[in-house]
Structures are given as structure tokens and as C-alpha cells.
Amino acid sequence: SEFVNKYTACDFGWYLNKSTETYQFNKMTAYKAIRKICEDSNIPIDNIPMLETEITKIYADKVLSDIIRDILSQCEGTYNFDVTPAGLRIYTIGSLYAYPEFRITPNTRLIYSPTLRGNVSHTLSIEEMKNSVKVISEKDSAYTVQTVLKDEDSIYQYGFLQEVIKIDPEKENAQSIAQTKLAQLLKPAETFSIEIIEALDSYTRAGMLLNMDDTDYLIESAQHSIKNGVHYVKLDLRKFS
Secondary structure (H helix, E strand, C coil): CCCCCCCCCCHHHHHHHHCEEEEEEEEEEHHHHHHHHHHCCCCCCCCCCCCCCCEEEEEEEEEEHHHHHHHHHHCCCCCCEECCCCCEEEEECCCCCCCCCCCCCCCCCCCHHHHHEEEEEEEEECCCCCCEEEEEEEEEEEEEEEEEEEEEHHHHHHHHCEEECCCCCCCHHHHHHHHHHHHHHHCCCCEEEEEEEEEECCCCCCCEEEEECCCCEEEEEEHHHHECCEEEEEEEEEEEE
């Protein structure tokens, strides 16, 4: 044919990323606030957890997806949101696993896609790593050091990298917070990039977990392409703990 028509299809997430609106929430629960945003913009809902955190804030001419992201940041826990064919879906990061499979030929058994991964790259970064945590408190514009917790082996290997945290000592335990924070920040960030093949009707999404070599990885991005009837997926992964 001499003429070719090309189309770009957008899901509901495109509207969340493009539309701006102004909202004023006054002690409205996060669940109801997000539901109102969706209803006002005719965005269907797949799943929204019953998030009871009360939101009191004005969002003036803000992108809808940024408003939802800010609301979720105020809730206890770590949440991600995406758009499925059924609509907006909000879920706890680490609660959903991807299990991509494919068949080499139509009459062979299903194979777990990461077992035949290709184009593997691996990086190790200490950019966000910390091996010392100092916990301080403030009273009458004066700072007091509550505790300092260090990992001497890491400091010897990578150099001194410190995080300072301010707490209310009447409500929080300095030693407990230092131990928890140091455990979170001590390990270098380990990331992988791989390419897999999965079935045409399968769809591995960012935000899900992928188990590879008995280790869980968080899928930070997933790029899909179909070439000659084969479904390729490029995944950026971060070790999840």
C-alpha cells in the first residue's frame, strides 16, 4: 500500500501525567482523596488500599500523578501506583511478583524467562550508601547528639559516609533508629540490567519483584518491544531487601 497510517495508543496513565488540577483536602483520608481525583477525571480504579491517613493540603495547578504520589508519600508504608487495563492500581512495593514465562516452540514446556536472560550488565554504587548514622535532637535551638553508630569495616573499605537524623527523644529511641537506618543504608546499591523473552499475552511491570538465582529484585523499569512475533523485555533491576 502506498499510504500507511500510524497510531499511538495511550492508557489512562497518560492523562494522569498530562492533566493538572487544583485540590484542597481538609482531613480527607488518602483513600477518599485519590478516589475523588480519579472520579473527577473519569479514571477507572483497579485497586486502592484503604489508606486512612488524613490529608490536609492544597495542591494548586499540580499534575494529577504528582498529587497522587505526594498523597502516598504521607501514608505509612511504601506504595507504588500504575495503570492496568482495569484502571489505577496502588499496591505496596514488594507485594507483587512477576513470573514471566515463554515457550521456545508451541509444543514445548513453559520456561521461566530469567533462566535464559541475555545482555546482562551489573553495577555496584556507593553513591547513596552510608556507614555511619548520627542521631541528634534539638531543643531551644541547641543540638544534642543522642548516639552515633558506625560500621568500621565498611568505613575502612569505602571511606567515611554519614547520615544525620533528627528525632524527638521523648517519642523515639535513638539507638533503635540508628540501628535500623544503618542496616538500610549500609549496603552498596546493586543494580542489574537484563533482557528476557516472555509470552505475547504476558506483561512484566515496573514496581513488581522478580526472583532470580534465589534473590528478589525490584523491577525499576521495563521496556517492552515485539519483533517478528517475539516479545522482548529489557528490565532494570535493583536488589530488594
